[in-house]
Amino acid sequence: MVGSVTQYQLKPKQDQVSIRIHIKPEYAGLVSKQSRFWNVSGIKASADLSGVKVQTESLLSVVQGGITFDTPALSEANRPADNEDTFTLYADYEAAQRGVQATITFRPPESLEPGKTKVMFKGFEVGLVQSVEFSEDDASVTAEVSFHPEAEPYLTTATRFWLVKPEVSLKGVSALETLVTGNQIAMEMKKADKAEPSRSFTALKEAPKVDYSRPGLHLKLESAELSSVSRGTPVLYRQVQVGEVQAVSLSRSRNSVIADITIEPEYAALVNDHSRFWKASGIAVSGSITNLKVRAESLTSIVQGGIAFYNPDQGSGKKIRNGHVFNLYDDYDLARENGVAVRIRLPGSQGLEEGTLIKYQGFTVGEVKRIELNPDLSGVTAHALIRKYPRKFAVQGSQFWLVHPTIGITGASNLDTLLKGQYLEVQPGDGDARYDFVALSAPAPVTKPNTGLNVVLKSPRLASIREGLRVYYRDIVVGSVTGYELGPMADEVLVYVNIEPPYDVLVRPGTRFWNASGVNIDVGLFSGASIKTESLESILAGGISFATPETRQSTAPVQNGEVFTLYSEANEEWLRWKPRISLK
DSSP: EEEEEEEEEETTTTTEEEEEEEEEHHHHHGGGGTOOEEESSSSSEEEEETTEEEEOHHHHHHHHEEEEEEEOOOOBBBBBOOTTOOOOESHHHHHHOOOEEEEEEEESOOOTEEEEEEEEEEEEEEEEEEEEHHHHHHOEEEEEEEEEEEGGGGOOOOOOEEEEEEEEEEEEESSSSHHHOOEEEEEOOOEEEEEEEOEEOOBBOOOOOOOTSSSSSSEEEESSOOOOOOOOOOEEETTEEEEEEEEEOTTTTSEEEEEEEEEEEGGGGGTTTTTTTEOSSEEEEEEEEESSSEEOOOOOHHHHHEEEOOOOSSSOOOOOOOOOEEEEESHHHHHHSSSSSEEESSSOOOOOTTOOEEEEETTEEEEEEEEOTTTSSSSSEEEEEEEEEEHHSBBBTOOOEEEOEETTTTTTOEEEEEEEHHHHEOOOOOSSEEEEEEEOHHHHHHHHSSSSSEEEEEEETTOOOOOTTTTEETEEEOOOOOOEEEEEEEESSEEEEETTGGGGGGGGGTTEEEEOOOOOEEEEEEEEEEOOOOHHHHHHHHEEEEEEEGGGGGSSSOTTOEEEEEEOOHHHHTOOOOOOOOOO
């Protein structure tokens, strides 16, 4: 105790109380012209969803009340107090806080609560909204903010503010901490050579875009989706924060999401071209009842989300530059695997399971790691790893489909899956990186095999044509159907055919193709019945036949991609053609 109240009385207008106090001589030097006094009588408590706050000075003040004060450092502008100086007695400590006053205008108006809405800078509270005032047309609201004195040097024309509030969707909750503490005002300084002090600001309508002038290593992380990842999400290395997310946006192809992150300069050397990033949000639980594994990066990442990374081969990675793109894995287990993670959506599991292989022309290039049911029950999503040549398969244009055994009266296919199980076939694309795919319901048409001659047959209907259907020349198998699809205008069917070497020279500009499937029966009243068929095999399995005329214009072979008409039946004249063509 440094003094006491000696007298109090109502002022003449009886709207205020005048209190006279005496400071002991040995403590008189503690009071200056800028000292602030406040009432500390009893206990003051306030509570909300963010917690309970209790204020009291001492046990004596709780019992009989009291007044306390503080004094800033003495200076020319802050001289010692004189006898009979007058001071304001504030109601409590918060009202007496010696803050730096500034205003922030929000257009359109936002939900701000005086005394509760905080201003945050890098996770620290630097200010508090004292009051709010709407404009005459209600188009904006201006908040008067009291900033901590330590924040005064940062209040310049280069400083930016925006409101952070929780966003709840089916994908998760962003800015989760504000569900508890309420809306917050975020503060950020933008690098500027000629920034001047300012006390009036206009808030941004949304968080600012990536600031590449900020010191550190700027990277991009790509994933199919980024639930619980937003601006300010911490980036962790060995559970220590070494950076943060600056922005989240859709990729140019709109097929994935990009998180722009910044690694602080002192930690930039930790990242190399072998680094692997994963979503470290929440708690990961795996294993069985007898071997349960629980993994969490940090308490912060459990509450507000996070991204973590590690280096599988210490010291072997190469240094990277700003703008390097990494794949962002869904969890730690996928990140530690060798390969690129992709997600493949299917209408149903169809026998798909963990460990199902992904193949390309018989060679294993990846495998399914886990399968989960889609939230809307529309199908399943297979989380897989492409281990070999991911830059060929994890790209735009790649196609996946499930291969399973097919048995019918015309034959059987994919019988190896009866013994080895079903697998996913992949056809490579040639676009930009992509990590989210929708599986085809049927095999993709192979329009251009690497060997032989590839031609296109136009037909009004598909009829009994299917992939793998044989192509005949004089009842000898010389090729097969590799695929089919509707034409660009959907008025015809395009059938893709591959003629194997050395028979590719048999196809010339005047060649005629026809459907040789089944039996053609022509019945006339006087002519009787005429039955035509290519062979017993074509009756059962179907096929396509062709013939080439003996003319000079047909001497030159055709090129890949040549288009022919597929006739429904053969002309008698075509069957009599017998050109001499060397197969050597």
